Amino acid sequence: MSYQPFDLSGKVALVTGGNRGIGLGMASAMAQAGADIAIWGTNAANNEKAVAELSAHGVKAQSWNVNVADEDAVNAAMADTIAQMGRIDSVFANAGIGKLSPGFTDMSTQDYRDVLAVNQDGVFFTLRAAAAHMVERAKNGDPGGSLVGVASLAATEGAARNQHYAATKGAVISMMKSIAVEFARYGVRANSILPGWIDTDMTAGAQSNERFQQMVMSRVPARRWGQPEDFGGVAVYLTSNASAYHSGDLFVIDGAYSIF
Numbered sequence: 707m708s709y710q711p712f713d714l715s716g717k718v719a720l721v722t723g724g725n726r727g728i729g730l731g732m733a734s735a736m737a738q739a740g741a742d743i744a745i746w747g748t749n750a751a752n753n754e755k756a757v758a759e760l761s762a763h764g765v766k767a768q769s770w771n772v773n774v775a776d777e778d779a780v781n782a783a784m785a786d787t788i789a790q791m792g793r794i795d796s797v798f799a800n801a802g803i804g805k806l807s808p809g810f811t812d813m814s815t816q817d818y819r820d821v822l823a824v825n826q827d828g829v830f831f832t833l834r835a836a837a838a839h840m841v842e843r844a845k846n847g848d849p850g851g852s853l854v855g856v857a858s859l860a861a862t863e864g865a866a867r868n869q870h871y872a873a874t875k876g877a878v879i880s881m882m883k884s885i886a887v888e889f890a891r892y893g894v895r896a897n898s899i900l901p902g903w904i905d906t907d908m909t910a911g912a913q914s915n916e917r918f919q920q921m922v923m924s925r926v927p928a929r930r931w932g933q934p935e936d937f938g939g940v941a942v943y944l945t946s947n948a949s950a951y952h953s954g955d956l957f958v959i960d961g962a963y964s965i966f
Contacts, residue, residue, distance in 0.1 A: 711946050711947060711948035712739055712942050712943070712946050712948065713739065713740055713946075714736055714739040714740040714741035714942065714945055714946060715740035715741075716740075717740070717741045717742070717795040717796065717945055717946075718741065718742045718743075718744065718791045718792065718793055718794050718795050718796075719733070719736045719741045719742070719743055719744070719794075719795065719796045719797075719798065719941075719945050720743075720744040720745075720746065720787060720791075720794050720796070720797045720798070720836070721733045721743065721744070721745055721746070721797075721798045721800055722746040722747075722772070722774055722797075722798065722799055722800050722801035722828070722832055723746070723747060723774075723800040723801030723802060724743070724744075724745040724746065724747060724756060724798070724800065725745055725747035725749060725752035725753045725755070725756040725769065726747075726752055726756070726906075726907065726934075727904075727906035727907060727908070727934050728800060728856065728901060728904060728906060728934050728937050729745075729747075729798065729800040729801070729856075729934075730756055730759075730934060731933070731934025731935045731936070731937045731938055731941075732798055732800070732934075732937045732938060732940075732941035733745060733756065733760055733941075734759065734760065734763075734935070734938065735935070735937075735938025735939065735941055735942050736796075736938075736941055736942055736945055737760045737763040737765045737767065738763050738938075739942045739945075739946075740765065741765060741795075741796075741945060742765050742766040742767065742791060743760050743765060743766075743767045743768075744767075744768055744769070744770070744787045744790075744791050744794070745757060745760070745767065745768070745769040745770070746769070746770050746771075746772040746774065746783060746787075746801065746832075747769060747770075747771065747772070747801075748771060748772070748773055750771055753769035753770075753771065754769065756769065757769050766791070768787075768790055768791065770783045770786065770787060774799075774801045774824060774827075774828030774829075774831060774832055775823040775824045775827055775828050775831075777827075777831050780828070780831040780832055780835055781831070781835055784832070784835035784836065784839065785835075788839055793839075793843065794836060794839055794840075794851075795850070795851055795852065795945060796851065796852035796853070796854065796944065796945040797832065797833060797836040797851075797852070797853050797854065798854045798856060798899075798941065799828070799829040799832045799833055799853075799854065799855050799856060799878075800856040801824060801828055801832075802824060802825045802828075802856065802874075802908075803820070803821060803824045803825065803908075804821070804868070804871050804908050805817045805820060805821055805870070805871070806867055806868060806911075807867045807868070807869075807870070808867065809867055810866075810867065810869050813867075813869065813870060817870060818870040821870040821871055821874055822870065822873070822874055825871065825874035825875065825878070826873075826874040826877045826878070829855050829877075829878050829881065830881065833853050833855070833881070833885065833896075836851075836853060837851075837853065837885065837889055837894065840853075840889070840892060840894045841889065841892050841894070844892035844893060844894070845892075849892050849893030849894075850892075850893040850894065850950070851892070851893065851894040851895075852894070852895055852896075852897075852944050852945055852949065853882070853885055853889075853894060853895070853896040853897075854882075854896070854897055854898070854899060854941075854944055855878040855879070855881060855882045855896075855897075855898045855899070856878070856898075856899050856901070857875040857876075857878040857879050857882075857898045857899065857900050857956075858871070858872075858875040858900055858901055859900050859901070859902050859958070859960060859963070859964055860872040860875050861875035861876040861878070861879050861900065862876075862879075862900070862964070863964065875900075878898060879898045879900075879956065882896045882897060882898045882954070883896070883954050886953040886954035887954065890953060893950070895944075895949065895950070895951075895952060895953030895954075896953055896954065897944060897949075897952070897953060897954065897955045897956070897957060898955070898956045898957065899937065899940060899956075899957045899959060900956055900957065900958045900959065900960070901932065901937070901959050901960065902926070902932055902958070902959065902960025902961060902963045902964065903922065903923065903926060903931055903932060903960070903961075903963065904931065904932040904933070904934070904936070904959075905931040905932065905933055905934070906934065909931075913931070925963060925966055926960075926961045926962070926963045926966075927961060927962040927963065927966050928961030928962060928963075929961075930961065932959060932960065932961055936959060937959055940957050940959060944957075
């Protein structure tokens with residue numbers, strides 16, 4: 707048999723915030739590679755649309771309405787996702803929000819806590835529940851699994867007026883490294899994805915800002931905005947057996963912006 711490392715047939719991937727943007731870009735690529743897909747999102751209409759798009763690739767796709775900031779909701783949804791899908795082989799903790807502030811000294815405590823609740827607590831709740839499932843599987847003779855935290859370049863570069871967002875993304879990177887070390891014995895790897903400037907709803911304001919285009923986008927060596935589908939390859943790789951020994955790493959997807 708020929709080497710087919712990126713055939714995801716028989717695998718199940720869960721993507722939080724997977725009904726649009728980067729999450730849907732990753733989910734679509736994995737579905738095309740043969741994986742069944744579970745989507746968590748908070749917009750029922752977007753969830754249904756995503757499921758229809760993913761199902762068209764001939765795989766099983768199902769969605770759950772989940773607010774990842776709600777610990778009980780995450781635990782219940784994880785149990786039901788496993789029951790409905792049979793197993794979970796990879797989890798992409800992608801759900802996140804941003805709240806640009808007029809400045810650090812004017813940043814409200816509520817905005818700070820809202821961003822942390824989704825971007826940091828949500829990742830923690832999601833991956834903790836997923837890790838428990840993967841450990842149980844390993845103890846029953848079925849080791850392996852991939853946990854992925856979607857961070858941001860904001861974690862490693864100065865993000866003015868975005869200190870709350872940057873803090874959560876830095877926390878995700880540290881969390882993933884710790885998970886990688888603790889769960890390697892179960893065949894579970896953990897990695898982070900750091901998007902650069904990507905064409906999504908979250909960056910709509912920047913996309914329409916002429917000064918931003920001149921000052922920032924002109925510095926992207928790829929000379930374009932990243933697209934959700936640009937994350938498909940790394941998602942397929944991290945779910946596939948080809949990444950079985952690749953853990954604790956950061957995957958920067960930014961068109962070379964951060965090194966220019």
